[in-house]
Amino acid sequence: xxxxxxxxxxxxxxxxxxxxxxxxxxxxxxxxxxxxxxxxxxxxxxxxxxxxxxxxxxxxxxxxxxxxxxxxxxxxxxxxxxxxxxxxxxxxxxxxxxxxxxxxxxxxxxxxxxxxxxxxxxxxxxxxxxxxxxxxxxxxxxxxxxxxxxxxxxxxxxxxxxxxxxxxxxxxxxxxxxxxxxxxxxxxxxxxxxxxxxxxxxxxxxxxxxxxxxxxxxxxxxxxxxxxxxxxxxxxxxxxxxxxxxxxxxxxxx
Ligand code: PML
Numbered sequence: 001x002x003x004x005x006x007x008x009x010x011x012x013x014x015x016x017x018x019x020x021x022x023x024x025x026x027x028x029x030x031x032x033x034x035x036x037x038x039x040x041x042x043x044x045x046x047x048x049x050x051x052x053x054x055x056x057x058x059x060x061x062x063x064x065x066x067x068x069x070x071x072x073x074x075x076x077x078x079x080x081x082x083x084x085x086x087x088x089x090x091x092x093x094x095x096x097x098x099x100x101x102x103x104x105x106x107x108x109x110x111x112x113x114x115x116x117x118x119x120x121x122x123x124x125x126x127x128x129x130x131x132x133x134x135x136x137x138x139x140x141x142x143x144x145x146x147x148x149x150x151x152x153x154x155x156x157x158x159x160x161x162x163x164x165x166x167x168x169x170x171x172x173x174x175x176x177x178x179x180x181x182x183x184x185x186x187x188x189x190x191x192x193x194x195x196x197x198x199x200x201x202x203x204x205x206x207x208x209x210x211x212x213x214x215x216x217x218x219x220x221x222x223x224x225x226x227x228x229x230x231x232x233x234x235x236x237x238x239x240x241x242x243x244x245x246x247x248x249x250x251x252x253x254x
Contacts, residue, residue: 001041002027002121003048003056022139024121024195025056028173031070031148031250037063047169052198053223066146070248073183075149075157077210078164078175089202089217093191096204096212100189102230105131110191110228119195123181123227125240128188134237142229142241146248147180156254166213170199178205179251184243186235193217195225 003025026048032040041061048059083089090111097107109131113124122141125134135142149157149172157175161167174192181190182205189206202217202225218225231240 001029001044001048001059001061003051003059004121005054005056006058022058022121023054024119025053026051027121027143029143029145029147029177030173031066031146031248033151052196066248068248070250072252073147073179073249075153075251075254076175076179076182076205076207078161078166078213079210080164080166080213080215083214083216085216086218089214092212092214093202093204096206096209097189097191097230100206100209100230102128102188103131106230107131109133110230113228114191114193114226115224116226117224119224120226123190123229125229125231125237127233127235128230129233134231136241141226142244144177144180144244146246147176147250148248149176149251153252153254157251160254170194171213174203175211176251178203178211180249181205181229181244182207183249184240186232186240188230188232190227190229192227193225195223197221197223 005023005025007021007023028044028047030040044061045059048056081092083092094107106126106128110124110126113120120139120141122143124141126132127134157172158167161171178190181187189204191204193202198220200218200220201213201215203214204212
């Protein structure tokens with residue numbers, strides 16, 4: 001599901017021309033059994049129309065049958081750090097990215113994306129050494145898609161997260177997405193700040209270090225946020241995008 005608001009902006013040059021600019025409101029993805037699809041669509045719709053980023057004037061729900069074999073991937077381990085301030089959270093992300101081999105330039109360029117006032121629909125792809133942004137469409141970004149969790153594993157995950165006091169759709173979906181991203185061999189790490197003004201927890205994630213939740217990564221009410229995937233300098237960029245957007249993956253064990 002993706003929900004957006006279309007706002008008119010003055011076209012450059014002629015002054016009177018008006019273009020429509022799309023502002024991202026909300027998005028969600030999943031792999032479900034056919035019998036559950038209607039109920040899930042209903043939940044996604046409710047989420048889209050009641051979103052703190054505003055009321056969308058376009059909601060698009062796409063349903064596709066998956067015919068390919070679904071690849072099984074591992075779930076990342078979860079840890080929460082109760083940071084006292086956005087600066088503390090940022091410091092932890094910088095340190096984790098540096099120890100994962102991401103250069104200062106790439107980290108700085110990543111923070112420019114996460115701090116930008118216009119949130120992207122998908123994620124930015126940044127080369128870990130040169131810091132170059134390589135996603136083909138800088139407004140849309142790259143959307144990790146086609147990831148899910150099996151029913152039994154989903155129940156076990158809910159139990160585990162309940163014990164930690166964080167059994168919410170936001171945490172589950174972000175953790176499943178981060179697990180797919182981390183399973184891509186060319187991706188070194190991910191940094192995420194929620195673009196929801198009411199949600200102030202973000203995360204750092206990597207295959208080696210797991211899913212590290214950072215509380216108070218931004219101040220309440222701030223609209224900025226997004227996702228950055230730091231990729232190997234010599235990565236097959238088209239291959240990374242194909243994996244994230246098209247290859248179906250599922251988590252079967254928790
Ligand atoms: C989002 O808004 O979907 C991103 C949420 C990131 C953090 C989720 C968590 O609390 O672990």
